Amino acid sequence: MRILSLILLTFALPLAAEVQIESLQTEHGNGTYRFPKLLGTGDAVKRINTYLHAIELKLLPDSFESSPFENIWPKEGEIWGVTRLDYHVDRYGPGFLAVTIESDTGGAFTSRQSINYLFDLASGQPIILEQLLSESGLRNLHAQLRQQRSQRITDFLSGEIITNGRDGRAVSLDSSNPERAALQRITYEQCRQTRLGRSIDEEHVHLGSQHLTMSITGCMLPYIRDLDALGDFENLISYRALEDDLTPYGHCLLIKDGANCKRPPDIRAGGVYQGSLDGSIPITLVLSHKSRNRLSSALYRDAKVEYTPLEGDASVPEYRQLYESSYPPAHFELRVDKSGELTGIWQQQGGKTLPVQLR
Template sequence: MRGAFALIALLSVFWSCQGYSALKVEQLKSTIDAKKAEEFATPLIVGSPANVARRINNSLQYTQLGLIDGAYKTSPFENQDPETGTTGLGYAVLGQTPQYLSLELRSEYMGAHPSYNNQPVVFDLQSGDRIELADLLTPSGMARFDKRMLRERLAAIDAFVKVPNKRFSEGDQDGHEDAETQRSLYRECRAKMVSGQIRRNEFYLADGKLTALQGCDFPHVVQALDDLMDLPHSETFAALDHDLTPYGHCLLIAHGTQCGLRAASGIHEGLYVGTMAGKLPISLMVFGDGGPFYFYDRYKEHIPLTLSRLGAGHIVLLFSHENQSSEKFDLTVAADGSLSGGWSRGGAEPVPVVLH
């Protein structure tokens, strides 16, 4: 499986490098850990603008490898051990234009049972920001899109359970039990979709289409019974035009290269870079599946934070440790998504902070 990951990654590199001279996708390498670099294949964005490449690389390497780009002792793969948990990583380029980059991040785990996970991620290639579905669709557009998507997914489940599954042998008791388990799980999944209990809407952009993924997520022990997998729902950019935000229209219809950051009322997932006290370079990283942290660019040591939202456009980030002085970021989110405000330690006067 790890060899297959490496082959896919190399093919992805070839395809992605065709026709995109400014920013390209290559595979992260290591002369010290060459074998791990193949087993834990991770994309590396190279080219210009360098600040955009840096934003994306920090996001990818922290998500995949648990390290900040360049902040490691010997190798970017030094934390990876096939004997504990994750046994392989891979990726594929799903779509790339001058406006956006869609990647699929693949991971293989070994616990009580082997597990696999494929996660699409989409980046704005003008800013390096992670694009979310809510950035592209208006609230009313999202509601209409959800209805169309649900209708298609329910129809797919209904059609599947009506027909006997040919991969289960007739007369075989184990096959009969697996078929009954599969049908029961799909009926349960259908009910959860109707009630809104399943709302995982990962997506990617490619070939003029937006494709949303929302599978039934069978338990690991019976994951092999999930023949429908991610239940993809695709719509062309043109068909979605009346559902798009101004940012989405600029990015997908007008093919703009200066679409600008989307309007924001809160902090977004990804990397923010800027300064403290007008001259000290710092970075803030925010992820949906983990707590935010910041670091001084010179040292790149993680300083964990706790995020509080105090209202539309107002956030506070706190660091507290019994043996160290407390720290506080008090920030306002501007319409362009940037953060500004102050940082203070131990109750002292705050110094200005600006992050983009």
């Protein structure tokens, strides 16, 4: 495998001098794979690398046998798996790192995905919107997005020229094709009542230099996307316009200079937790924010560095239940204290309970 070290940026982190990002890169089959790795020795750097590797590559940093992409690309003779992987850094410092991972996944049809990750540079832990906006601020933002997107559908259905949110084309309702126009009208009206009214959890969040960008995929399923004149929904909101709705952390990060901001502990944001099972088995637990009530996570038992996917309930802020996707079934029951430490038990079906301590 060919690994290219491409220095993209440099920034300062607590407990570390200059930190750089290199690209892990290779070609496999007909696809190109490129992935970020931070260089440095600080705890924040280690957490960011561990989080991204665990969630995207299904392994821990530097734990691969032949390639860092060996767990995600299609196996020999199969079509299922990641067929292309790339990234770009949206913003770095002061205070946070924003990076987007893009991928194509093969199967019955190719699925394209873009995921935005936000990290607090002081702690190396992920950031979610709930840490930046107050509860009332989240409600205000959701209402604003629904109104703007509903108006965009109204404008299109009334015959106005609209910009496609996927490729930038100027589009309008095609009155010369009544059947196509009728199908678009029905679909967009349904979308207005259903998709645009869903939880803000489905949004992709981008933090730029002056604006917050919220985006969701369009109203059409992939196999009828040729009907999708509107494309994706993307809205830019200036930080100044959000000032009254920001938390103290959000205000420090987005309105002030972003340095020395204290990230509030919030287990809903997920993150990297390391410790032991039964006081002797080293484990790494990576919690990934899926929605306000769900966690999608990964467990690594360090002795074998084996990846075990987990699904969990996050509806109670201080309590987590995580279920292993393995046989025999096993689960964690964890509680978080004010310092952010996780304690609880792990139990395999029919077995005894073992204590867990993570931080």
